[in-house]
Amino acid sequence: MTRTATPDQPLRALWSRHRRYRGRLIAAVTMSTINKVADVIPELLIGAAVDVVVRGDDSFVGSLLGIESRYSQLGWLAAFNFVVWVIESASQYVADVLWRGLSQGVEHDLRVEAYDHAQHLDMGWHEGRASGTTLATLNDDVNQLERFLDVGAAAILQTALNVLLVGAVFAAASWQLFLLAFLPIPVVIAGSLFFQRRLEPLYARVRETVADLSGALSANLAGISTIKAFTAESRERDRIAALSTAYRQANVDAIRQSAAFVPLVRMAILAGFTCTLLFGGWATLRGDLEIGLYSVLVFMTQRLLWPLTEVATVLDLYQRGRASASRILRLLDEPVTVPAGTEALARPVRGAVELRGVVAGYGEGPAVLHGIDMVIPAGETHAIVGSTGSGKSTLLRHVLRFDDPRDGAVLLDGRDVRELDWDSLRGSLGYVAQDVYIFSGSIADNIAYGRPDASRAEIREAAVAAAAADFIDALPEGFDSPLGERGVNLSGGQRQRIALARALLRDPAVLVLDEATSAVDNETEAAIQASLRRATIDRTAIVVAHRLSTVRHAHRIWVLEGGDVVEAGTHDELLAVGGNYAGLWKVQTGEL
Numbered sequence: 001m002t003r004t005a006t007p008d009q010p011l012r013a014l015w016s017r018h019r020r021y022r023g024r025l026i027a028a029v030t031m032s033t034i035n036k037v038a039d040v041i042p043e044l045l046i047g048a049a050v051d052v053v054v055r056g057d058d059s060f061v062g063s064l065l066g067i068e069s070r071y072s073q074l075g076w077l078a079a080f081n082f083v084v085w086v087i088e089s090a091s092q093y094v095a096d097v098l099w100r101g102l103s104q105g106v107e108h109d110l111r112v113e114a115y116d117h118a119q120h121l122d123m124g125w126h127e128g129r130a131s132g133t134t135l136a137t138l139n140d141d142v143n144q145l146e147r148f149l150d151v152g153a154a155a156i157l158q159t160a161l162n163v164l165l166v167g168a169v170f171a172a173a174s175w176q177l178f179l180l181a182f183l184p185i186p187v188v189i190a191g192s193l194f195f196q197r198r199l200e201p202l203y204a205r206v207r208e209t210v211a212d213l214s215g216a217l218s219a220n221l222a223g224i225s226t227i228k229a230f231t232a233e234s235r236e237r238d239r240i241a242a243l244s245t246a247y248r249q250a251n252v253d254a255i256r257q258s259a260a261f262v263p264l265v266r267m268a269i270l271a272g273f274t275c276t277l278l279f280g281g282w283a284t285l286r287g288d289l290e291i292g293l294y295s296v297l298v299f300m301t302q303r304l305l306w307p308l309t310e311v312a313t314v315l316d317l318y319q320r321g322r323a324s325a326s327r328i329l330r331l332l333d334e335p336v337t338v339p340a341g342t343e344a345l346a347r348p349v350r351g352a353v354e355l356r357g358v359v360a361g362y363g364e365g366p367a368v369l370h371g372i373d374m375v376i377p378a379g380e381t382h383a384i385v386g387s388t389g390s391g392k393s394t395l396l397r398h399v400l401r402f403d404d405p406r407d408g409a410v411l412l413d414g415r416d417v418r419e420l421d422w423d424s425l426r427g428s429l430g431y432v433a434q435d436v437y438i439f440s441g442s443i444a445d446n447i448a449y450g451r452p453d454a455s456r457a458e459i460r461e462a463a464v465a466a467a468a469a470d471f472i473d474a475l476p477e478g479f480d481s482p483l484g485e486r487g488v489n490l491s492g493g494q495r496q497r498i499a500l501a502r503a504l505l506r507d508p509a510v511l512v513l514d515e516a517t518s519a520v521d522n523e524t525e526a527a528i529q530a531s532l533r534r535a536t537i538d539r540t541a542i543v544v545a546h547r548l549s550t551v552r553h554a555h556r557i558w559v560l561e562g563g564d565v566v567e568a569g570t571h572d573e574l575l576a577v578g579g580n581y582a583g584l585w586k587v588q589t590g591e592l
């Protein structure tokens with residue numbers, strides 16, 4: 001499987017996918033700018049107030065407004081200050097709402113897009129990694145990005161605006177002081193770049209370890225009954241503890257590095273602050289600088305420099321966001337190796353299935369099917385039998401196009417399934433898997449999963465055909481009985497019958513059953529067999545079975561061995577041949 005390289009600028013690459021939010025971003029940046037300007041003005045006003053008190057009639061405010069009384073001048077300043085604060089508070093609120101809306105919007109879109117992409121990736125991709133690892137990307141990584149967008153992006157903008165605005169005030173007051181006060185800035189920038197480079201691999205490691213942990217946690221919860229049955233609790237606890245320790249250690253390493261940045265920033269700030277205090281004070285004493293301006297500059301130095309300590313936090317969020325963005329992009333860049341075709345089948349679909357020289361295998365592994373030729377005419381029931389590991393499920397997997405063959409082709413109604421759109425292919429197939437999945441919801445919801453618009457009467461009809469209606473009616477809430485996420489309150493046989501009803505309700509041209517009656521008792525099996533015979537009168541059925549009694553009436557039985565068809569024929573023909581099938585039949589029934 002080829003993998004597209006992650007771009008060097010994962011956040012930028014991610015943003016290019018979300019250009020539709022540009023308007024909202026511009027609005028958020030505008031609001032933050034208004035807010036920052038309104039935030040700086042009160043400090044200028046303090047300087048103006050000191051100026052009023054010290055210089056009286058000659059003050060800047062006095063000459064600007066043409067008012068003599070110092071009391072009135074201060075009153076005007078207070079009124080102006082009030083207006084500025086109202087603007088500051090209102091713009092803060094609007095900016096917060098806009099930034100959060102932006103991050104929530106991007107997060108939502110990304111989560112849905114990444115999930116949708118993941119569900120279109122082939123089965124091999126999903127089987128090749130723990131589902132918890134994918135979950136970690138869809139959940140933790142997307143959330144991590146939200147934190148960066150929510151807090152980090154706005155903070156970066158605020159700090160940059162701060163430097164610009166305060167810089168403008170300093171530059172207007174005295175260029176010498178401007179240079180002194182801005183002394184720490186290059187140090188902070190150089191430090192940021194240095195730490196950013198060091199932090200990048202550390203946060204990539206944090207994301208990897210959290211994915212491993214998440215994968216192990218979800219696998220363990222899914223297999224909790226096995227853990228209990230084998231009293232493996234303490235062993236599993238230790239395994240999870242080891243993965244958690246790796247995660248903690250990765251975080252500690254990253255935090256140790258990112259925290260080391262804070263003292264560096266603080267020392268740089270101290271230098272800048274001391275310079276302003278000392279050199280500004282001396283200049284004022286010499287009469288080169290107005291007292292009002294000096295007090296403004298002292299306040300401004302605080303305003304300029306202290307927020308720089310935030311740079312470390314922002315850098316931290318930025319690096320975490322970058323690491324998460326790379327993982328999300330990697331998922332989004334994962335190619336869909338089993339893409340849908342574009343052709344539609346002529347309706348009604350007849351249901352003729354053919355395999356022509358199908359060679360198949362998993363990943364880079366050896367071939368599991370070695371050139372299977374099989375013709376299943378429309379309307380017939382064909383069985384596939386063979387010892388365990390002979391390739392029966394692999395064959396079904398290719399009929400369903402969970403995977404494409406390495407060589408040869410699978411055809412439905414004479415068309416290569418790779419050319420067909422999903423609706424034509426999977427819409428024509430009713431599948432009952434070996435391991436039945438029950439969704440949370442009611443029994444009726446589960447049966448209607450493939451046809452959500454089905455009426456209650458149709459759902460009941462499908463349940464009757466699958467020999468499931470009796471046990472469903474016996475439940476206190478009947479078809480409305482809720483099922484747990486994994487259908488834990490149903491027996492294996494009951495779950496199989498629900499799955500069968502689900503497949504029959506779609507009225508598919510081809511019914512694909514993988515060991516669909518393996519978990520039921522003999523009596524239920526006979527009931528299902530009778531219903532299946534009725535249900536498959538006018539449709540194709542491909543049935544994988546271990547218990548040969550369930551397929552003895554099939555039109556044709558294909559016997560697989562080591563990935564090859566070794567025998568084929570009706571039950572009676574195969575018994576007459578006296579080969580593999582006859583041997584298996586004898587073992588299972590004791591008769592010949």
Ligand SMILES: Nc1ncnc2c1ncn2[C@@H]1O[C@H](COP(=O)(O)OP(=O)(O)OP(=O)(O)O)[C@@H](O)[C@H]1O
Nearest residue numbers: 127362365368386387388389390391392393394395
């Ligand atoms: N996801 C997978 N990845 C790699 N190899 C696999 C995978 N699934 C099956 N195989 C291998 O393919 C071969 C055929 O397996 P398959 O499940 O098709 O056999 P089967 O006849 O259905 O067996 P059973 O009757 O036990 O279900 C086996 O050797 C198995 O190890």
